[in-house]
Amino acid sequence: MRPSGRSSNQLRPVTITRNYTKHAEGSVLIEFGETKVLCTASVVDSVPRFLKGKGQGWLTAEYGMLPRSTHSRMDREASRGKQGGRTLEIQRLIGRSLRAAVDLKQLGEHTIYIDCDVIQADGGTRTASISGACVALHDALFTMRQQGKVKTNPLKHMIGSVSVGIYEGTPVLDLDYPEDSSAETDMNLVMDEHDGFIEIQGTAEGATFSGDELMQMLELGKQGIREIFDIQKKAIAS
Amino acid sequence: MRPSGRSSNQLRPVTITRNYTKHAEGSVLIEFGETKVLCTASVVDSVPRFLKGKGQGWLTAEYGMLPRSTHSRMDREASRGKQGGRTLEIQRLIGRSLRAAVDLKQLGEHTIYIDCDVIQADGGTRTASISGACVALHDALFTMRQQGKVKTNPLKHMIGSVSVGIYEGTPVLDLDYPEDSSAETDMNLVMDEHDGFIEIQGTAEGATFSGDELMQMLELGKQGIREIFDIQKKAIAS
Amino acid sequence: MRPSGRSSNQLRPVTITRNYTKHAEGSVLIEFGETKVLCTASVVDSVPRFLKGKGQGWLTAEYGMLPRSTHSRMDREASRGKQGGRTLEIQRLIGRSLRAAVDLKQLGEHTIYIDCDVIQADGGTRTASISGACVALHDALFTMRQQGKVKTNPLKHMIGSVSVGIYEGTPVLDLDYPEDSSAETDMNLVMDEHDGFIEIQGTAEGATFSGDELMQMLELGKQGIREIFDIQKKAIAS
């Protein structure tokens, strides 16, 4: 029995609010249950130095948690003077994942900055970030096309992300904080719309996991990400 | 004529949403028109080293802007590795102002962390922060009293804050971004409920301002802050 | 009765020593009683990146305290690896104030660096810094004109600065450290030679201050700054 009463293959309610703030080219509030992340995609008309003159674009991501998005207040990273290892690890994951969704040649000499800021945390902030950021990216690329900055849509496909894990011996989908904090295994998956894997990051906590358990988690994740694609598409269509 | 069509003594619509996030003891979203700031008040059951054993509490504040809360994306301070001078100046102002609202002796050996994070910026983020943070502080102190952490309410009085300035030669109340970015003078006021001044920070940009203009700005500010007190009280009563 | 025996509208002895050090284009030691600040103005023949090619100049300021300029030794900011919030706040104030004295167009593509380093602190270091730096600025601009770097004098007018406050219930001018450390209100004023306000920064400590008290402080400050203008002019004339 999961703390939330959900069945093992059940996502939390996922909602996507587009145009959540007004300045960014793409701005999405995504909610996975009580987890709320503001994902913006910002277009800058230049590229990092290492890409100057190469006729292609770039996408990079940053991630942050508001100090009191969590149960007890965390130190503000800006105030501590550096981003922690967890933050850097997550923003590298978000950046790699979203770059897999974009044809950087078609993007031309522009940079997309993805910012994922956690307003409220209840487990799964990185998977919510990736799933929401993809919609923000979609919107930013649409804006670019309307402004004539790109001629064709550089978006290759949507990407979706969800966590799976083993909680009290049972593989479950989309762990919330009470599950995440005591799960034996925690795994984050990023996939494209054709069941192709973009990222798998699984970690055993305490016990190891077997090949069989891995298969069950991957199957749960694949189903969950398909549902997320549906929710993304409905949000985009509206 | 103001860009927004407001009269010179007219506030933008101010809304206060309490319990905006679930973890903080006080959590308020305050909106001054298009400016949106999330203000949380967090209670920590210890005091900074310099106050250990002195039988009193402390209140400190931090301020941040989400990277794309602004027209063009700003660098993330956590990523740059330090908070800028403007950020430090604002959070020092917020902290001093809110400390003026609390009896630190009655607070006991607890620290209140005020976090003001700008979700969307359109001028006046520091005055919105102070006005919203005071409601978050009220709620956090109420929680402390319910939990028996304080016996009497350490809140001495509410505080309110608003900006005034001189825009195209005319003193105006509560400048939005189009006004703020071209105003001749920009002034931030913090007051208590008895028309007492807590902070005055006025800066001439380009031209200087005269004693008469100062008087007019102070009068506009006093009226504006009275309105903010009304809005705070309605929010707290609801 | 003030600790120093001064009357409420009496400045400390103010002395200005020009050409205090030999390398800077402008170099002034200013003393407000026991407070001693070395103010230099340095000319650099380039502008920050954001102004390149715009045909105008820039002025920026930095402020520091020698570690033992104060009663007990302070940590050296260079050694701690960052400037504190108070330092940043003060150097931003000095920079804004001095920029109000210069026509940046006439300055051409040059940058003036103002450095205010406190040799000995006894209250009022920021107002002494601004009042002294204006003389150093005057001298640096004079040097530039002699060197043919500017054709006309970019100095629009002198600026002066003084603190006022409420000490034991009485408005007083130019607070020294014993007053400053226990004043109910502390306010710094920056004005030009025509009684125009450039900066007002007032903070209540403990109690608030009323509109009447504000008026009295402004009047004291205006008189004090007029005296400082006289002292600046005598120094420049000598």
Add this chain to the structure above:
Amino acid sequence: MRPSGRSSNQLRPVTITRNYTKHAEGSVLIEFGETKVLCTASVVDSVPRFLKGKGQGWLTAEYGMLPRSTHSRMDREASRGKQGGRTLEIQRLIGRSLRAAVDLKQLGEHTIYIDCDVIQADGGTRTASISGACVALHDALFTMRQQGKVKTNPLKHMIGSVSVGIYEGTPVLDLDYPEDSSAETDMNLVMDEHDGFIEIQGTAEGATFSGDELMQMLELGKQGIREIFDIQKKAIAS
């Protein structure tokens, strides 16, 4: 055909040199072909603050590359003033993996520092680090037992690590740099001696990978790690 001429399931020659340096309680040079990593395990008789008085120990890891361990010289992280995201990600992985090998209760109030410093890089530095660090950990725990710092051996089981990937469409084991830099998928596995998974980190570069490809990679990795366990055991036995 692999650049090195190896078959797809063939490891590079792996050598383990124990007692490579003299000060550390465990000191191992591990070589995966041309990749050479010095792994030390240092025992400190205290625990981090968050564990004080809890009767258990801790293990943490740090990773670094010598500036010219790579083809072109990299900036020294100590000189740049911060560790990069890749470094933090790797050292977090090493730390989590090795903690899975230790019973922290049995370790008592001691901390093991694992340092993995890359002397020469040719692909697979993180998997070599983990495989080598486990031997250094073994030796350090043995030393502790001899010194009476622990009564029973806190080592639960050995752990091994290897990379797998898809190179020119074919799943391959233990990628060297020429493969790694152009692989379509790169995956790092950490397992225990009973085929249990501790970490899976797979990333698609350019294309995605299918469930079938994942299965093949996991099978290659499992076989490769079994070989590494044999090499570790021979090294320990000698």
Add this chain to the structure above:
Amino acid sequence: MRPSGRSSNQLRPVTITRNYTKHAEGSVLIEFGETKVLCTASVVDSVPRFLKGKGQGWLTAEYGMLPRSTHSRMDREASRGKQGGRTLEIQRLIGRSLRAAVDLKQLGEHTIYIDCDVIQADGGTRTASISGACVALHDALFTMRQQGKVKTNPLKHMIGSVSVGIYEGTPVLDLDYPEDSSAETDMNLVMDEHDGFIEIQGTAEGATFSGDELMQMLELGKQGIREIFDIQKKAIAS
């Protein structure tokens, strides 16, 4: 012929002004010609952690240059966020040298902070710093004795420092900036009152120096330091 017209064994005029600032227990302005350094010695009634409870004291030194103490303005180290290598090297030299003058056991559990801040630079700032700091140290220890913090004087002997070098082929004493910037060899000496060496730091620039040249420089330095001891003693006697 030296640029200043001095003979090869001639010091610049050296002046020592005690009690230059009022807060420090010892405060000395030392001038070696145009080089002016403010040296303060501050007493703190505690010791660094590594000496707690060991019944001895400590002495440490910090060094800084005001940004416009030099020909062209240097970046402020506090603003750059770190002290440069030259600064650290010099303050380590000052600290080691002054510790050689103090019996740390007799000092008891107190720390002396030496701060050497260069007001104006014209060559030889480190040797002036050491020579001036020793007088500030003397005064601080005298204050401690008056306050009963030490029972006997912990000062073992005075120390003095001077630079020597080879300028246009000739060994010379006490190089000023025009000499220092083109000397073939630059050497700093620190000695005690009994012709004992405390520090020798010599560097060849361009050419090397021979054993004979070294002897001549050491002889010049010994004579110069004897003169400095005389000047220190006169200053202390006055």
Add this chain to the structure above:
Amino acid sequence: MRPSGRSSNQLRPVTITRNYTKHAEGSVLIEFGETKVLCTASVVDSVPRFLKGKGQGWLTAEYGMLPRSTHSRMDREASRGKQGGRTLEIQRLIGRSLRAAVDLKQLGEHTIYIDCDVIQADGGTRTASISGACVALHDALFTMRQQGKVKTNPLKHMIGSVSVGIYEGTPVLDLDYPEDSSAETDMNLVMDEHDGFIEIQGTAEGATFSGDELMQMLELGKQGIREIFDIQKKAIAS
């Protein structure tokens, strides 16, 4: 009697292993007894900004100690976020010394980076670094000549370095850690092949040293460095 049983003028066994790693243009492992330092020389085809377009090259050095190269584990400087004063002092010494061996004009617009990383420390790491780095530099310049990057050999002469000191009242050559940690005087010498001095850095610890003792130490050092030149030459010849 020295702890190692060596006579006072006896070096530890010195070995030089060229081509220790494969990527660097020059790569040398040097051992002074138990002290082991990896010295690499890397060629970069550009110069620092201050030399752009001046038709000359540059050489710079960095130094680091692996965290467990020492008796007890040191903090990793990359993790602490800054290099310590000792590190900066040593790398400045290495850089100055090696620049004395190179004709920077003949080097052309190239930069040589010297990296000295201590694998195992047992006293004398800076002198071993300099002596080994000179061989790595030789090899890198040879590679440049083969690649046609320089037309003539920019190496002016080899340089060698050794420590001398006073241990239990006796001048000794090449101090190991047990001697170094209790020596009364510690001195590092850098010389060229013609008995010319490049650097002398001597420090008294506790007692001072006399002119006679200095002479004896210099003589020991000169003999020791001659032996090091022989060892360098044999290594290069092989």
